[in-house]
Amino acid sequence: MKIKKICCIGAGYVGGPTMSVIAQKCPEIQVTVVDLNEARIASWNDADVKNIPIYEPGLSEVVSEARGRNLFFSTDVEKAIDEADMIFISVNTPTKTYGAGKGMAADLKYIELCARQIARVSKSDKIVVEKSTLPVRTAEAIKSILDNTGNGVRFQILSNPEFLAEGTAVEDLLNPDRILIGGDTTDEGQKAIEALVEVYANWVPKDKILTTNLWSSELSKLTANAFLAQRVSSINALSELCEKTGADVSEVAKAIGMDSRIGSKFLKASVGFGGSCFQKDILNLVYIAKAYGLHEVADYWEQVIIMNDHQKRRFANKIVSTLYNTVSGKKIAFLGWAFKKDTNDTRESAAIYVANDLINEQASICVFDPKVSETQILSDLNYLNSRNPDENRNSISVLDNPYEACKDSHAIAVLTEWDEFKTYDWEKIYNEMQKPAFVFDGRNVLDGKKLTEIGFIYKGIGA
Ligand code: UDX
Numbered sequence: 338m339k340i341k342k343i344c345c346i347g348a349g350y351v352g353g354p355t356m357s358v359i360a361q362k363c364p365e366i367q368v369t370v371v372d373l374n375e376a377r378i379a380s381w382n383d384a385d386v387k388n389i390p391i392y393e394p395g396l397s398e399v400v401s402e403a404r405g406r407n408l409f410f411s412t413d414v415e416k417a418i419d420e421a422d423m424i425f426i427s428v429n430t431p432t433k434t435y436g437a438g439k440g441m442a443a444d445l446k447y448i449e450l451c452a453r454q455i456a457r458v459s460k461s462d463k464i465v466v467e468k469s470t471l472p473v474r475t476a477e478a479i480k481s482i483l484d485n486t487g488n489g490v491r492f493q494i495l496s497n498p499e500f501l502a503e504g505t506a507v508e509d510l511l512n513p514d515r516i517l518i519g520g521d522t523t524d525e526g527q528k529a530i531e532a533l534v535e536v537y538a539n540w541v542p543k544d545k546i547l548t549t550n551l552w553s554s555e556l557s558k559l560t561a562n563a564f565l566a567q568r569v570s571s572i573n574a575l576s577e578l579c580e581k582t583g584a585d586v587s588e589v590a591k592a593i594g595m596d597s598r599i600g601s602k603f604l605k606a607s608v609g610f611g612g613s614c615f616q617k618d619i620l621n622l623v624y625i626a627k628a629y630g631l632h633e634v635a636d637y638w639e640q641v642i643i644m645n646d647h648q649k650r651r652f653a654n655k656i657v658s659t660l661y662n663t664v665s666g667k668k669i670a671f672l673g674w675a676f677k678k679d680t681n682d683t684r685e686s687a688a689i690y691v692a693n694d695l696i697n698e699q700a701s702i703c704v705f706d707p708k709v710s711e712t713q714i715l716s717d718l719n720y721l722n723s724r725n726p727d728e729n730r731n732s733i734s735v736l737d738n739p740y741e742a743c744k745d746s747h748a749i750a751v752l753t754e755w756d757e758f759k760t761y762d763w764e765k766i767y768n769e770m771q772k773p774a775f776v777f778d779g780r781n782v783l784d785g786k787k788l789t790e791i792g793f794i795y796k797g798i799g800a
């Protein structure tokens with residue numbers, strides 16, 4: 338079976354970049370990305386390709402090559418479903434904020450709505466691909482909805498988790514470590530797997546395309562993210578010990594990373610991991626383990642999140658204690674708000690929690706981030722529901738000039754590792770700050786030695 342038309346439901350951080358690369362690499366396949374959010378689709382269609390809603394290095398070039406040729410963005414969800422042979426589901430699956438599993442289980446309502454819509458609209462056989470990260474056995478739920486509410490057409494469900502990391506999405510999509518496709522072990526299931534393998538084989542070597550059963554594929558995605566997050570929490574746990582003992586966490590990370598069994602990646606101590614996936618996926622894992630009565634397994638993984646929360650709180654506490662136990666009325670400049678560099682995504686960013694803690698201590702925060710808007714920053718804080726929106730607005734300001742943001746501040750906190758921070762005129766920043774001038778480098782990106790020579794009191798993580 339050769340795929341001619343693909344529909345992707347959800348034009349977010351996963352659906353948008355993934356479909357753009359599929360369209361670029363498979364000019365003979367028509368790819369339509371649909372979303373209920375009209376403003377988001379309008380930005381994807383903006384005549385100026387620089388205005389697409391997601392910032393990712395290299396993405397606007399891919400979009401401008403394929404858009405209008407075989408890549409389309411639309412709000413007409415039904416038409417795109419009806420025409421497609423293969424439908425990717427890339428909608429958001431936030432953590433539940435109500436009812437059973439609140440704060441832990443994935444909220445599958447958007448997935449279920451998609452499945453019901455696909456069942457209602459489809460008049461021909463379709464392959465439905467789970468792209469969003471989902472708890473194990475979600476495919477079963479989707480299948481049950483499709484088989485029981487459809488028009489008698491046949492559906493095959495595949496799990497094809499996305500491993501791209503934000504900030505390097507295009508590179509990760511063009512040169513993936515592996516593509517994982519899970520499906521039914523029946524003949525029909527295998528044919529569906531083969532059809533998706535052929536799509537990726539347009540640019541990915543076949544030996545990097547792994548096929549498994551559905552449940553292995555679903556669980557592998559959660560496991561990959563849990564392992565990565567665990568490494569960050571492990572090094573962050575050690576960073577606290579380093580600060581007490583005089584060891585330097587960067588030296589420890591380098592020394593252990595050269596052991597080929599450990600490897601050097603994901604050992605960068607930080608103010609804490611963020612992003613839409615790590616916490617959510619571990620919570621999913623914990624919830625599933627608990628549901629099966631596996632309490633030791635659940636507790637083991639939950640500790641990764643407990644450590645991460647501790648690391649964020651510890652960073653805020655350190656600012657307060659270093660600033661003579663009070664930040665009340667003091668200006669603290671934040672460099673960075675995104676959860677990592679090279680993205681405008683702020684979901685679960687450590688900056689949100691650190692800002693919240695400091696505002697509780699009556700600090701006045703001034704933020705500069707090269708890609709994040711003021712509206713987003715305020716909406717992130719309001720989402721925490723710690724205080725009313727007016728109070729948030731009075732406690733935080735956002736400037737588009739880093740020097741202005743740092744001017745007259747008592748301390749600078751680096752929350753995101755944007756490269757440009759290294760190139761600033763730190764002498765100028767120092768001269769315009771209150772003294773003593775503190776820098777709390779939550780990413781260990783600045784040259785601590787040079788900053789100390791200028792006169793700053795520099796505090797990195799884990800040293
Ligand atoms: C992650 C996975 O890497 C990706 O495979 C999956 O598809 C989605 O989730 P992402 O969240 O986009 O990707 O970014 P990632 O690079 O994994 O970083 C996650 C968080 O960990 C960031 O806040 C980052 O700053 C932090 N981090 C990462 C560290 O603090 N130290 C490290 O050494 C690595």
Ligand code: ADP
Pocket residue numbers: 346347348349350351352371372373374377414427428429430447450451469613
């Ligand atoms: P991710 O990081 O997983 O891509 P995003 O929140 O960035 O998550 O994107 C998910 C997108 O899915 C959002 O733009 C949202 O509007 C869209 N969406 C959610 N449910 C539906 C639906 N039933 N039909 C179409 N689009 C949907």
